[in-house]
Amino acid sequence: MARHIVCLTFDFDAVSGWIARGMVSPTPISRGEFGPTVAMPRILGLLKKYGIATSWYIPGHTLETYPEACGKVLDGGHEIGHHGWAHVSPASLTPEREEEELARASEQIRKLRGRSAVGYRSPSWDLSRHSVRLLLKHGFAYDSSMMGDDYTPYRVRDHDAIELDRPAVLGRETRLIEMPVSWTLDDYPHFEFIRTPTSILQGLMNAGSVLSNWSDDFLYLKNNYEWGVITYTFHPFVMGRGHRMVALEKLIATLDHHGAVFMKVEDAVREYDGRHPFTDSRR
Secondary structure (H helix, E strand, O other), X not given: OOEEEEEEEEEOOOOHHHXXXXXXXXXXXXXXXXXXXXXXXXXXXXXXXXXXXXXXXXXXXXXXXXXXXXXXXXXXOOEEEEOOOOOXXXXXXXXXXXXXXXXXXXXXXXHHHOOOOOEEOOHHHOOOOXXXXXXXXXXXXXXXXXXXXXXXXXEEEEXXXXXXXXXXXXXXXEEEEEOOOOHHHEHHHHXXXXXXXXXXXXXXXXXXXXXXXXXXXXXXXXHHOOEEEEEEEEOHHHHOXXXXXXXXXXXXXXXXXXXXXXXXXXXXXXXXXXXXXXXXXXX
C-alpha cells in the first residue's frame, strides 16, 4: 500500500542564531524574539487546527531563555529534538567542546520533556568529523542534517576518509538513521534578508512561488515512490509572518488533499527502522 509521509519541522532558534553570528544589536535580536512571542503561537494554533504533530529542533539557549514557549510546543504534542547549544556549527568546535555543548543542551531537553531527545539536527546543517561518533555515544536514534537523498532515509556512515588528492574512502554504515533535508525545502534562504559588511542574503521571495515548489516536490514523491518521506524545515521567526502563514496553511491543505500522512520525525524514523532493520551488531 502506498504511503507518503510528510514531516513538518521547525528550527526554534529564537535569538540564538543571531548571537552566534555576532549580531547582538537590538534589531537582529528583535527579529529572533518575533519567534517565541508572535510566530510560535500562530504556528501552534494552525497545527492544532489541522491536528498535525510536528518536530521542533530547539537549541539549549532557546530552552533556557524561553522555557514557557518551549513548554507550549511540548504541550501541543510535538517532538522536541536537539539543535545544539547556541546554534554554532559543530564543524567549528573542538571534539571536547562539541560534546560539552551536546550534553548541556541534552540536559535542558530532559528537564523539559523528562527524557532525552531521540533526534538531532545540527546548527547550520553542518557536522564535524566527530559528530556521528558523539551522536552514537549519546544514544541518538537519528540525525537530520544531511542531504544524501530526498525521499528515502538512510543509515549514516562513520569514518569516511575524504581528501582532495585521492579517491574518497567511504566508512561503514552505523545504526544512526539519517532523515535527509534540503535547502530547497527550507524557508530561510527563500525568505530571509540579511545584510552584513561582506555579504547579502537577498531572500524576500514570493511565498506563492515557493509554495508551488514545495507542493511539486511532494507530488513527485507521490507519483514516483511507493513509500517515502519528505521533510520541510521552517523557522518560526521566518514562517510566522502573515503572508507566509497563509502559504503554510495552503501547503498543509494541498498535501492533505493529495493523501499525505503527517507525522513527527521520530515516528517516521521508527517506521523506516521497521522496514529496514539494522543488522550489524558491531555498530
